[in-house]
Amino acid sequence: MVQSLDTMIETPSQTAGPYVHIGCIPSFAGLPGVYPEDLGLSPIAPGAKGQVITITGAVIDGTGWALRDAMMESWQPDAAGRFAGQDGADPAVSGFCRFAADKDSGLFTLTTVKPGPVPHRSGGVQAPHISLWIVARGINIGLSTRIYFEDEDNSADPLLSRIEQRPRVDTLIAKKTAEGQYRFDIRLQGDNETVFLDI
């Protein structure tokens, strides 16, 4: 026998289930009226500095079918790379957004400001990116990934550099479809499976 450690173990996850919207986006569930408005409707307020962009996409399962019941959260810094609460952060950028796949099409839309680069502990700089967390029925522990941008310099990003199979890097890069418009699909499984993070 040995002494026991003081550290505790994280509570295990369970799937968010098909009715996650009741708790997280009640209006989407057809349940208005409990709260004045859903949490995290937008990561930006009027006057946010930087380029306003729209990212559209779908969460696609191993059969090629877009999930209709996925819920996502995004977290990002402002256009200068500062997170809410940090010194000098843009007060019009909360950086947090909650959004759901559309019930009919499976498409999601995120409108935000393009984030700035963020320093890395090692001294390098992380290319502009948005952190994304995905939960749904059938997903037993929330999936983490990142949205990078094809019109940014991603060459020295520490996370992208760690992806050994270089073709997979592409799964984390949003494609520019028009000025300020990007497409970002998340593939849970199968060809071009998205790189998910343990971070």
Add this chain to the structure above:
Amino acid sequence: MKDMTDNGETDAGPLIPRQRHMHPVPYDPEYKTSVPRSPKWPLLSMESTPSEETGPRFGHSLLGPLDNNLILNFSKDGSPAIGERILMHGRVLDENARPVPHTLVEIWQANAGGRYRHVKDNYLAPLDPNFGGCGRTITDAEGRYQFLTIRPGAYPWPNRANDWRPMHIHISVFGHSFGQRLITQMYFEGDPLIDRCPIAATIKERSQLDRLVAPLDMARARPLDFLAYKFDIVLRGRRQTMFENRLEGM
């Protein structure tokens, strides 16, 4: 990045890596929907960065007076929701056994008959006109939270031929870092459906599943009013840095 908690301590240092084997397996054929929705490639592991170490904060001004009272927060005329009245309470801690103060906790659940108020739930059991099924609160300085609600009913779901979910309440917790984000479910002590549930069984480490089963807590039950169940939640911690002459982080 400095991130002061109300204990006057600084959240610093990288997040402690997740012990993935203490969580449910992503792919489990007994839970059929997980089959096409589970990644097959290994996750990319890396030390956390400010993107994971920071996170959204929500203030108490967000909350309405009935947000943590599901018995009354959807009632049109003050009539209480139907069902066994219960208090769900506990603490949010991190892996270093420190309380996580001022963090948002959200819950959602079926009504006493096992029916959700959701456009996609068409189970036979009736809706309760006075029960919405969602609530939220923010932990206090010691990480404590509580909800007054009704005991949710078990319900059948399409999976294997005759699967039923045990009574459960879904819980979402933020912590102070986006990398701490957690959604889980609370089960109730003594429910025979827990051991028959393929979703509960996605957790292969029995001692970990046991941590999702809330004990009856008669010390907090109020006579002639409600029973109580205690449910503590542990979020990822951050590595302590005693031997480094500077705080990790930025």
